[in-house]
Amino acid sequence: MDSPFLPVKPLEDVPVGSCVSIELEDRGIALFNLDGVIHALDNTCPHAGGPLGEGTIEGDLVACPWHGWKFHIPTGTCRKNPTPSWNVQRYDVRVVDGIIQVALPSKTE
Numbered sequence: 001m002d003s004p005f006l007p008v009k010p011l012e013d014v015p016v017g018s019c020v021s022i023e024l025e026d027r028g029i030a031l032f033n034l035d036g037v038i039h040a041l042d043n044t045c046p047h048a049g050g051p052l053g054e055g056t057i058e059g060d061l062v063a064c065p066w067h068g069w070k071f072h073i074p075t076g077t078c079r080k081n082p083t084p085s086w087n088v089q090r091y092d093v094r095v096v097d098g099i100i101q102v103a104l105p106s107k108t109e
């Protein structure tokens with residue numbers, strides 16, 4: 001079964017060039033609006049747990065607000081330590097009728 005998309009926030013709450021932290025079914029998720037395209041990553045920085053949704057957007061990167069590690073927003077790739085264990089999970093996102101929806105992995109993944 002495909003991962004379900006769940007409504008999380010009106011698109012207007014995440015203006016172009018901004019990011020926010022949200023909670024969805026006990027997961028912290030960071031939403032980003034890059035030139036009108038919404039992206040979603042795990043909100044917890046793998047370095048020490050900083051909230052990426054409160055970071056600074058620099059092009060297509062987000063700088064963690066705690067120590068500045070940078071992550072590629074569309075993929076979650078860590079630019080500081082480019083090995084898979086330092087990447088953050090990305091989530092599929094869509095916008096339906098002005099509402100941002102995020103797909104969580106199924107419980108078996």
Ligand code: FES
Pocket residue numbers: 045046047048049050064065066067068069
């Ligand atoms: S917690 Fe994110 S860079 Fe340290």
